[in-house]
Amino acid sequence: MTDRPGPSSDDAGSGSRAFLAVLGGLVCQMGLGYNYVFGALAPGVLADLGWSKAEFAGARAPQLWIMALASPLVGFLVLRLGARAVLLSSTALLGGAFLLLGRMDAVWQLYAILSLQALSVTGLGDITVGQLVSRWFGRHRGLALGIVYTGSNLGGAILVRSADFASGPEGWRSVFEAMGAAAFGLMLPVAFFAVREPRTRADHGLPSEASSEGLELRDALRTRSFWILAFALFVFFFYFVAILDHLVLFLGEQGWTGADARAYLSNAILLGMVSKVGFGWIADRVAPATAARLDFGLLAASSLLLLLPPTTALVWAFVILFGFSTAARDVVYPVILSHCFGVRALAPIYGMLMLALPAGALGSWFAATMSDRLGGYEVAFLTFALGNLLSLGALAFVRNERRPGSSPTAGAMLDGRAPG
Numbered sequence: 001m002t003d004r005p006g007p008s009s010d011d012a013g014s015g016s017r018a019f020l021a022v023l024g025g026l027v028c029q030m031g032l033g034y035n036y037v038f039g040a041l042a043p044g045v046l047a048d049l050g051w052s053k054a055e056f057a058g059a060r061a062p063q064l065w066i067m068a069l070a071s072p073l074v075g076f077l078v079l080r081l082g083a084r085a086v087l088l089s090s091t092a093l094l095g096g097a098f099l100l101l102g103r104m105d106a107v108w109q110l111y112a113i114l115s116l117q118a119l120s121v122t123g124l125g126d127i128t129v130g131q132l133v134s135r136w137f138g139r140h141r142g143l144a145l146g147i148v149y150t151g152s153n154l155g156g157a158i159l160v161r162s163a164d165f166a167s168g169p170e171g172w173r174s175v176f177e178a179m180g181a182a183a184f185g186l187m188l189p190v191a192f193f194a195v196r197e198p199r200t201r202a203d204h205g206l207p208s209e210a211s212s213e214g215l216e217l218r219d220a221l222r223t224r225s226f227w228i229l230a231f232a233l234f235v236f237f238f239y240f241v242a243i244l245d246h247l248v249l250f251l252g253e254q255g256w257t258g259a260d261a262r263a264y265l266s267n268a269i270l271l272g273m274v275s276k277v278g279f280g281w282i283a284d285r286v287a288p289a290t291a292a293r294l295d296f297g298l299l300a301a302s303s304l305l306l307l308l309p310p311t312t313a314l315v316w317a318f319v320i321l322f323g324f325s326t327a328a329r330d331v332v333y334p335v336i337l338s339h340c341f342g343v344r345a346l347a348p349i350y351g352m353l354m355l356a357l358p359a360g361a362l363g364s365w366f367a368a369t370m371s372d373r374l375g376g377y378e379v380a381f382l383t384f385a386l387g388n389l390l391s392l393g394a395l396a397f398v399r400n401e402r403r404p405g406s407s408p409t410a411g412a413m414l415d416g417r418a419p420g
Contacts, residue, residue, distance in 0.1 A: 017196055018136040022144060024194030025132055026151035027187055028087045031094045031124040033155025034117075034179055036269055039245045040160040040262045043252065044172040051107060057245055057368040059110045060361035064241070066118035067125075068357040074122050075131075075351030083132035084195045090123025091191055095183030102177035127354065130334040131347040136198045142335050146280020149330040153272035160266040214342015215402060220349050223401040225340045228394050232296065233333070234356040235391040239303060239384045240326050241360030242367040250377055254310050268319040272327025279328035288336040293395050295332045298325035300388035306381040340401050 046056060077086055097117035104110055129148055137144040162175055220226045244265075251261035283291045302321035308314055334350065341349055367380040 017198070018144075020194040021132060021136050021196060021198070022148050024087070024191050025083075025129040025148040026154075027190040027194070028091060028124050029129055029149060029151025030155030031091060031183065031187060032121055032152035033157070033159055033269070034094065034098065035121065036156030036244060036265070037159040037162070037175065037179070039248050040265060041172045041175060042245070042249060043258055048172065049105070052372065053246075053249065053368040054365065054372055055107050056110075057364040058361075059107075059114050060241060060245065060364045061358070062111050062361075063114040063118040064237075064358045064361040066115050067122045068355045070119055070122045071127060071351040071354035071357070072348065073351070074125075074127050075347035075349075077123075078128050078131050078347045082197045083128050084191070084197060086123045086128050087191045087195055088188065090120045090128075091183055091188045093117075094120035094124065095180045095188070098176050098180035098183065100180075102173040102175075102180065122354075126330055126334060127347050127350045130350060132195070132197075134334065134338060134343050134346055140284060141338070142283030142331060143277070143280040145334060146276040146278070146283075146331045149276045149327070150273040152330070153269050153276065153327055157266045157270035157273075160262055160269060214338075214344035214346070215349075217345050217348045217352060220341045220345070220401065221352070223340075225398045225401050226349075226353070228398050229333075229337070229340070230353050230356055231394055232391045233353055234359040235387040236296075236299070236326075236329060237357055237360035238363035238366075239299070239388060240363075242363035242380065242384065243322065245364045246367050246371070246377065249371075251310070251315070253376075256315075264315060264319050268323035269327075271320060271323030275324040275327040276331050279331045283332060283335045288332070288339040289395070289398050292332050292336050292398065293392065295325055295328045296388070296392045296395055299329070300385070300392050301325075303381070303385040303388045306377075307385060336398065340398065342402055 042053075042056060045051070046053070074086060094117065097113055097120060100113045100116070101110075104113060126149070130145065133144050133148050134141055159175075159179065162178070215223075247265050247268075248258070248261040251264060252258060256264075279291065279295065282294075298321050302318055302325055305314055305318045305321065334346065337350060337353075338346055363384070366383070367377060370380040371377050
């Protein structure tokens with residue numbers, strides 16, 4: 001039996017507005033896809049500016065630390081100012097950052113600009129869009145989240161392939177500048193016209209789900225599920241960001257051409273579109289803990305493939321598993337958060353958990369350092385596999401943490417049992 005929330009604003013005659021909100025959120029999520037392009041452009045940037053892998057990967061540290069520290073603030077601002085205001089300001093900031101990236105010449109400039117870009121993608125990310133969509137949708141929340149989160153994959157797949165057009169020693173500059181222009185010319189107008197906050201359920205004569213259901217942040221911090229999910233998120237970012245930054249470099253060292261290596265990365269990102277919609281559909285029909293374990297099981301399997309000698313067949317298998325599992329995490333995570341803690345303080349709770357994000361910088365730096373010092377990625381890949389297996393095991397202990405009476409079927413549904 002599945003846990004189906006009660007009627008929400010999507011059940012109250014606001015279908016067209018809900019659709020526009022999803023469309024606006026999807027386009028804004030394309031801004032997260034901008035992060036995928038750094039790994040694809042890395043060979044050109046390193047060759048042109050003479051930086052080492054570790055210097056380039058080190059830029060992830062200030063970027064991800066700022067994203068992590070800004071996440072609780074974004075959660076607060078979403079509740080106070082609304083998702084629309086946060087998305088509009090973040091989109092403008094994203095465009096400015098990428099216009100500046102096209103003009104950088106020194107490592108310190110990369111670090112400074114990515115710090116600015118970090119603020120923008122935090123505002124465009126899962127916290128803001130997840131809160132927006134969760135308020136619009138009740139019964140079909142998982143599917144709606146899956147659809148809106150495909151924006152990052154769509155944007156990432158397109159932008160990774162755009163690196164093929166970065167001809168000449170400084171072609172990467174034109175790619176960055178074009179991305180900045182697209183933020184102002186496409187994303188900003190769509191966000192302005194499409195994104196709207198839903199009316200509360202009380203406006204329709206219904207009980208307000210957002211104001212009555214779930215734990216406050218301070219209560220969530222005292223639960224075991226919060227810390228299990230924090231650990232799982234830490235391990236996820238440690239692995240995920242490292243692969244984004246190093247897959248093209250790794251495959252190039254194994255004999256693949258730059259274009260072929262970028263195509264593999266692009267395909268992994270593109271496959272995430274199918275995964276997000278598919279896992280969104282699954283998340284509406286199975287216990288959230290089951291969906292989470294399935295997703296993190298696929299993630300662990302992808303990391304185990306990296307321990308084998310790469311062949312075309314194995315690389316394709318990795319691309320499929322990595323693309324499906326990493327994208328599905330975007331959907332599964334807010335779904336299981338809403339079931340563990342409710343939707344009342346979803347944005348602040350998610351924001352606090354995003355303090356795990358700097359693990360991505362650590363993972364990318366770790367992979368770069370192992371490659372520079374040992375001449376290969378074997379130690380890094382083994383570490384990733386072990387971490388993912390530990391994370392998968394820890395998820396067996398996640399449970400519903402809401403107070404008795406907040407949802408009549410809450411605890412039973414998360415564990416996959418019928419209430420009674």
